[in-house]
Amino acid sequence: MSTTNERIQLGELVCWRIRHAGAELLVSEQGAQILRYQPAGQQPLIWLSEQAAYQAGQSVRGGVPVCWPWFGDLQRNPEAIRDSHMRPENAPAHGLVRNCAWQLLGLDTREDGIRLSFGFDTAEQPFAEWPFAAELQLDIHLGERLSLSLSTRNLGDTQLPLSQALHSYFAVSDIRQVQVEGLDACRYIDTLEDWQARQQRGSLAFTGETDRIYLDTPAQLSIVDPQWKRRILMRSEGSHSAVVWNPWTDKARRLSQFADDAWQGMLCIEHANVLDDALMLAPDAEYRLAVSLWTQTL
């Protein structure tokens, strides 16, 4: 099977364009962020905004940003995570690494696809207001499926409080036509309804702005997209929580790098470790959060 890789510059960002057996993957070294993924002969599976800005120090809208060492608004995190930052009121949303330079550790072509690894070490790039030592590695494997694995090793001598997510933006034909399966009976926190706890009944369809944290989630979820005649499957390891987000009309107008009507063609399902599923990593412990993505024809 033919596999090629190309180092390209998009605006200020160094990126890798990988082609394998008709599939195409675009990854930025900044944030070790997958920007786009299109399986062979299909619509994109991972969505990238048409208004994406490729600037140093700014996360790109779309793809799969890595949220670490906290997810979302730090002030909404469990106490141990809030206390991990010296000035939580000034801490950026979604942690510290999504707009940092990561290091390319390896790019290997094999019979079953191509593997890219990126590393981030706080010993080399310390955060003044987050006094912990950790080593992060994101391994990306493009084969028949796209697989991501994020490992955190605690290099310090105290416990490391952590929440995190692989913030995947999926491409869909029309958010009003798709459904998410696998969440039936899961508890969720509706962040748009004063963070009240609710319970999912049946599959999830979308009729307005949605921003929910699902808890006790199963290993496999899927997006059913009848118009594009496909099901996107997601299988995770090391995650029992997932964030489901679509900004709908009003929030779309307030988002950066986002066209007013872009909400129609995207859906975030973010495999995570948040709230009850947040982590305390012992000294020298390593934790792995992983997700594999593929499609089936409907």
Ligand SMILES: O=P(O)(O)OC[C@H]1O[C@@H](O)[C@H](O)[C@@H](O)[C@@H]1O
């Ligand atoms: O604009 P950002 O920082 O990339 O965040 C995008 C969205 O990310 C989601 O994970 C959150 O649940 C939303 O509340 C948020 O709006």
